[in-house]
Amino acid sequence: MTLDIRGSLKNTRISKNPLVVVDELLANSIDAFLIRKRDEADAVALEVTLKVKATKADLLGEVFELEITCEDNGCGLGPEQRKAFLTKDTSYKDDLNIPGIGKCKGTGRVQFFHHFTAVSLSSTYREGDGFKHVSLPFLRDRKTIEETDFTVEDRDTGEVGTHIRLSHVVPKLRETILSVASVHRTFTAEAIRQHVLFNLLQRFVSLKDDLGDFRIKFVSDLGGNKSEKTLTPADIPEHTSVTSITVEHVEGKENVSADFTITHYKLDETQYPLPRNIIGLCAKASIAELITGRYLKTKTLENNAIDGHYHIVLIEGALLDDGVNEQRDGFDKIPLDDGSGDLFGGMQITFEDIFSVLDDKVQELITPPDWSRDTIVKDVAKDFGVSEEMLSYSNTRVKFGDTPNEVAKRVLTNLQEQVVNETSSLSAMKEAIKGLAPDSDDFRRKIDDLSWEFASSLKTIDMANLSQLVVRRSALIDVLDLAVKQGLNVQTELPDGKRRKNEALIHSIFFPMRKDSEEVSDHDVWLLSEEYHYYDYIASDMPLNQIKWDNGQSLFEADVDDAVGELLNRIGEENGGCRPDIALFHEEGSVVIVEFKAPGVSLDEHDNDLMEYATLLAAKSNGRLKKFYGYLIGDTINPIRLRGYNRLPGENGFFSTDDVKEPKSQATLGQLYSELLFYGDVVDRARKRIGVYRDRLKLPPL
Incomplete structure (x- = not known):
């Protein structure tokens, strides 16, 4: 021998x-x-x-x-x-x-x-x-x-x-x-x-x-x-529990099954000061492969006691005894995810089958009673914009040991697989966009979710943050385009006798009505200009006398809202109960005024509104506001009736630059740059800006 x-x-x-x-x-x-x-x-x-x-x-x-x-x-x-x-x-x-x-x-x-x-x-x-x-x-x-x-x-x-x-x-x-x-x-x-x-x-x-x-x-x-x-x-410690599980692999009407035993040791760290927690697959009563990292995602969790205890979870079964390799450091004979077998071997239990049953059991054993899933979900929403609905839609589970980053990556990966498996793509996204209601409370959350869903189909997670922003903005432009063309479902599916609210819907796309940035931190005034996204304060139909300057003092005099009311009554009866649709303020002393006009209302009938607003706000701010940017936006205009406006190059709109003067003394209070724009021009401008990023990211056209 x-x-x-x-x-x-x-x-x-x-x-x-x-x-x-x-x-x-x-x-x-x-x-x-x-x-x-x-x-x-x-x-x-x-x-x-x-x-x-x-x-x-x-x-x-x-x-x-x-x-x-x-x-x-x-x-x-x-x-x-x-x-x-x-x-x-x-x-x-x-x-x-x-x-x-x-x-x-x-x-x-x-x-x-x-x-x-x-x-x-x-x-x-x-x-x-x-x-x-x-x-x-x-x-x-x-x-x-x-x-x-x-x-x-x-x-x-x-x-x-x-x-x-x-x-x-x-x-x-x-x-x-x-x-x-x-x-x-x-x-x-x-x-x-x-x-x-x-x-x-x-x-x-x-x-x-x-x-x-x-x-x-x-x-x-x-x-x-x-x-x-x-x-x-x-x-030798006593075990805490022994649990039996049965795993099946099913193909059509045929199936194979295997039984496993999970032995759990929950050990007091004062009696067993171990170097780490242990979760292992055993063969012939010895650990052949550690899988601790599958359940405890960080070395800190893996190497320290959990809620005062170390955990040892050992999984045994005849399938593992037979499937272990010669070196007893793995299970090469058990397939990962394809259990179809061959002509002679027949169907096999896979590790995918095993973990589909094992994961829940192990998580139950090692999760401390005071662990809160809600805390992780809130962090994922805050850091990555991934909502609870997205977790549910993508079948993403949040488990003990997960970090917000890992959960966000799993959501994107799962959504990517769904895009491939369900061939849900751009046409489905466009239909979803068409069904959005801009004045609903969850409009911005839904558009965030849609953009994440589409961004998940990109090839690399590293691009996801920028891609999500680009995709989100692209989707928002499509919503605005549909709203302008009255193509949203909420605009076409009206109950009998209910008045269309097209102007209000368009308003809500830019910023929620009757809110300010103290209540809502997110807005989409970047549709007009990127720099407006970084203004300090934004108000929509809100009392101006509540706005505070950087030292806590009121920006405007106390009677500013009364003065605005008188001005609006002069402008027109339909606006008698309103304030400037959107106003943005910057600490350098600039303000952006945005006025939306309902489809069919001619802009030339209101071209002086912006100057009147600017004059009133300059006067009532005691000299704090001097730079004014005004936008009057609608879909109809009679150029013959305009005075002092020039046509914008390559567009249908008009612009002007004028001094803002005190009516009696004619003293200069500031300067107003104003534009009269068509809704379609706003959409085209925004689409061109975002198109540069889409090209860089090689995103398909929407």
Whole structure:
């Protein structure tokens, strides 16, 4: 019999677990003890001593030698055990029929040679009434191990058990998982004890009666830093709960299912000061893959107690036992999301199936009772404009451990998938835009949601913030265009006898009526000019005497609203109860006045309104306001009746620049730049501005 070391290394990948050799040594020691207990009547308890020693191999301490030894009181390396040791794909343990013994293919020892160039051992076992001692001498870089490489001697007495020694680190690992820094961090006695306790926790629990009053000692000597720790039955915690789940994979009328067990340990941090929380998929009673990061999204959550407790959640099942890979560091045999199988394999349970059931159960176990989902939802809405309705629409769940950033990304990803899967695209968005009502309370939230939905179809999340702004504004321009053309559903689906409210709807697109920026922080006066988006205060049909200047004083004299009322009564009966439709104020002393006229009302009949407003506001502000920008917007004009206005280049509107003068003294109070605009021109201007950004982002035309 021969163990081909080079062939085994070529056909078995190195494990991703840096402590895999420790796991394999202890697993073999436990198995050897269970075999001894079956064969002997004496009531002994498991005894294992695992030692790690690191010594400097150069003066600077940048190169070292690492040695790991494991001594146990198992059955020893008898003929059957030696035969199994020399057979890579062995079924030796499968046929022993000993409860709790590990099932394996003999690939664990290959990890010894992946990490170390020298493996030697010394063992004593019983044979009849006597003892035999077997040894494999120290030799570096073996290519094979033959049965003749073992030395077997008779002994009159002896302590049954095995002592195995791993030494001389494989050179390429000195700079990676077995570097000086990683060894000093990972191979301390306490670190190894913690790893063994929780990586083999389920096995210790299931074998509690079989292992007796066991004692596992860990000794480390890392460059002179020595420490020693022990593991006994008193250190094994009781589980908090055990839950069974069934997972199905369904295709048409056919389905397959698998059962799993979730064992939860909720441990008081004062009694179990662990380095981290652990959520793992197990195979053969040992953790084969950690999935903690799936549920605890940050290292802070993962590495600290949650509400005073550390959590260990272990998932087991026959499917995991069968699906684990040879290195026992993953489940390569279980598909991620395609369980259709092939001609011979048939349907399979996938990890997508497993997590669809497992996720809710694990979240229930680790979520503290005082955690608030509402807090995260509010932060997501504030930071990213993602509303509760968007979370629901995109089927995005908010779980303990989520950050607002992660939730927003999931919303965008889920919406992107929905756009692809449902082929919902621009035509659907246009129909949604057509159904918006600008004067409704949730108009701006709905347009934000629509813009996020479309922005989610972009290829990268990094573009999302700018893209959402561009898409949102594009959508708003479409709403304005439809409102001007009376194409919104709210304009066409009127109950009998109800008057159209076209002017009010257009007004609401720019800013909600009878509100100010103290109540509503968001507005869309950028439709006229981008700089107006940054004015300090905006009011829509609000009393002007309530406006405060930067020092808290009133901007206008107390009778300003009475004066405005008199002015409006002169302008026309239909405006008798109104104030300037929209007024924006800036601390530098400028004000923007926007007046909307209902479709069919000719602008030339009101071209002097802007000057009258400007004159009144300048006079009543005690000289604080001097720069006036006025906009009179409608859809009809008779150019012959205009005086003092010039046509805007390339557009249908008109503009003028005039001094604002005190009527009696003719003293100059300020200056007014005014424009008479068609609603269509406002739409075209805004569309051209946003078109530059759409081109840069390569967004399709709306």
